[in-house]
Structures are given as C-alpha cells and as structure tokens.
Amino acid sequence: MQLSQRAGTVEPFHAMAFSDIAAGIERSGHRVVRLNLGEPDFGAPAAVRLAMIDAMDGRPLPYTSALGTRALRERLSWFYRTRHGVDVDPARIAVTMGGSAALDLAVAATVDAGTDVLMADPSYPCNRQIVTTFGGNPVTVPTSARTGFQLTADLVRDAWTPRTRAVMIASPSNPTGTSLSAATLASVCAVARDRGAWRIVDEIYLDLADVDRAGRRPRSVLAWDPDAIVVNSFSKSFGMTGWRLGWSVLPEALVDPVERLATNMFLSPSAPVQHAALACFTPGSLAEAEERRLELLARRALMLDGLARIGLPVACPPDGAFYAFADVSSTGLDAWTFADRALREAHVAITPGRDFGATHADTHVRLSYAASREAILEGIERLGRFVASLR
Secondary structure, three states, X not given: OOOOHHHHHOOOOHHHHHHHHHHHHHHOOOXXXXXXXXXXXXXXXXXXXXXXXXXXXXXXOOOOOOOOOHHHXXXXXXXXXXXXXXXXOHHHEEEEOHHHHHHHHHHHHHOOOOOEEEEXXXXXXXXXXXXXXXXXXXXXXXXXXXXXXXXXXXXXXXXXXOOEEEEEEEOOOOOOOOOOOHHHHHHHHHHHHHOOOEEEEEOOOHHHOOOOOOOOOOOOHHHOOOOOEEEEEOOOOOOOHHHOOEEEEOOHHHHHHHHHHHHHHOOOOOHHXXXXXXXXXXXXXXXXXXXXXXXXXXXXXHHHXXXXXXXXXXXXXXXXXXXXXXXXXXXXXXXHHHHHHHHHHHOEEOEEHHHHOOOOOOOEEEEEOXXXXXXXXXXXXXXXXXXXXXX
C-alpha cells in the first residue's frame, strides 16, 4: 500500500515534537519548564465553564448548521460592532472547529492547484502546509526586524507572480508577536485587492494586542478592507485551546461555497461548545479576558527583561501575541541545536526557528510567555546558566 504524496511530504510541527521530548524527560523524573507552546495557562472564563455544564443537562445536542448556530453568529456580529466598530452581517460569519478549520476553509475556497499564496517568513508553519495540501504553492517572503518581521506593500509587490491568488497576513503574528500598523495593513491589503487577490487575515491574537496611547484597541482589518477573509479563534484571548472553536468572517461571495465545503469536511462545529461560547461575551467574561491581557503584559516584561539580561536579544519586542522571537546566534549554536540542548541539558522547552520558515531558521528561537510568571522566571534562570556555560 502506498501513502499519498501529501502524507509523505508534510513537515512536522517541531513545537509539538519538542513537547514529546519534554514529556519523556519528565517521565524520567525531571521537571521541564515549558516555554514552547502558545497555550495560555488560564483556561476558559468561569461563565463559559458553567455554561458548558449547563449544556450537559441531558438535552438533545443535534448537529447545528455547518456555519454554526444563529445565536453565536449574532453574538460575534455584536462583538465586532462593539469592540471593533465594524458592522458584520451574521450571515457572513462561519463558526468553525478551531481557527485551524477556518484557515482550511479559507484556503479550500480560494486556492487552486498551481496558484501562489504569499506569506511572511517567519510565519505560522501550518499555513504553508494548508496551502500545499490544497495544491497551492506557499511563497514565503523573507522579512526582517526592520519590517517587524511582517509583510509590507513593497515586499508584496516584489514577491508577486502572475499566479498569486491570495496574500496571508497574521497580525499579531506567531512566532514574533508583532503587529502591522493600521497604515501598513491597509496598504498590503490594497495591493492584493487591486491585483485581484484574496486577503486572508489571521486575527487570532488581535484581542490580546496592546492598546494605543489613548487606550484604544487595535481594530480589525475589516475597518479598512470589508471584503478580507478574517480568521479568528476562542483559543487565545478566551483561553479555550482544547475546546476547538473558531470563526471566520467571509465576503458574501464566499459564504455559500464555504458552507458547502464545511458541510462536507466537518459537518458542523460542536453544539455544546457553541452553547458555552455564548458566555464569552458577558460583561464578566470580557472583564476576565481583559485582566488576562494585562497579566500577559506583566509576563512579557519578565520575559524580555530576562532575555536581555542573559544575552539573547529580541530585536522586535512583541506587541500582541505572547511570543518573543530571540536571536541565539551569539551563542555559537544554530537555533535547532540551541533548542535541543536547552531542553536536554537545562530542561527548558522552546521552539527552534525551523518551524517558521527558512530565513531565520538557524538564528532565532520562539519563546512563549503564556506560561506562569514563576515558570518564566525559572526558565530564564535555567537558560541563563545554559548560555553562560556556552561562553
């Protein structure tokens, strides 16, 4: 029997592989400080947990619409209006099985075999794999600290090909935690729109992003590009990683195709989780989410101060997602070796840059400050001793 070509060539997600190694080290009796995964340690808001218990009272839990319950889509529409100042018809919202399914559907609906999708290097590794799975060609555009490790309009123009079908943007970004300015985001989208390409914008970390000096939150790309495809999730800002619930906002032309694709690929999102997710938008849950955002700011300060102290600079401080993209080249080790030895010798799990693209694969590692303050402090202390031993 023969594997499919895609099954044989799909790349591993090294952040998860390092977690497996960490688990083996823990089984041998050592404590590992895990700074490798983007998983908040908060859990779901209290009201959401109670709502999930309520959903399990014995009531029937039949399939919902492939695009999700009307109640949750209306609540998400309310959230865009009150949080981001944009009107989104609930009919344009598709509730999905996590943000990953939203990305799957966006690519499945827009990318054909042989077409190109532009994305930043570094970027979330699954983006490349999703595009490849549906026959497209991920075109990774090298970025640098000068651009905040993000795309710019000029970079998009320079990377454009006659086959470009879509541009993928993540703001804030995984692995760098950096965001595009409103002006840059609008200009990147304008270049793609003017050339007839889709804009797929990952806003999974948007509600964790920094406010401006006037205390205003960053707005959704929909404020400038109402026909962008927006991908979002309950995983990060609401701490619901294992609940597997996300959503997308679609241009009207994509609603019917995405519904048909979702029906065939996933049938429907989880009924009880959708019921529980309604409680994310109560005043108490939103206040809880804001408290967590502020806590992450304190953790970020611990992480950045600690990395600077031990000689691992972060050229672009994160302003949104809970990641620091640190340069380890001064240690004399490539990033993979550094991450592997840090795990095996210092028992600190981090993610090598190889996950996120070729440009910074050998020089940078990603550290997550979604862990507790205590874990961050201990992890930095262990890494500091490890780095000192190399010098």
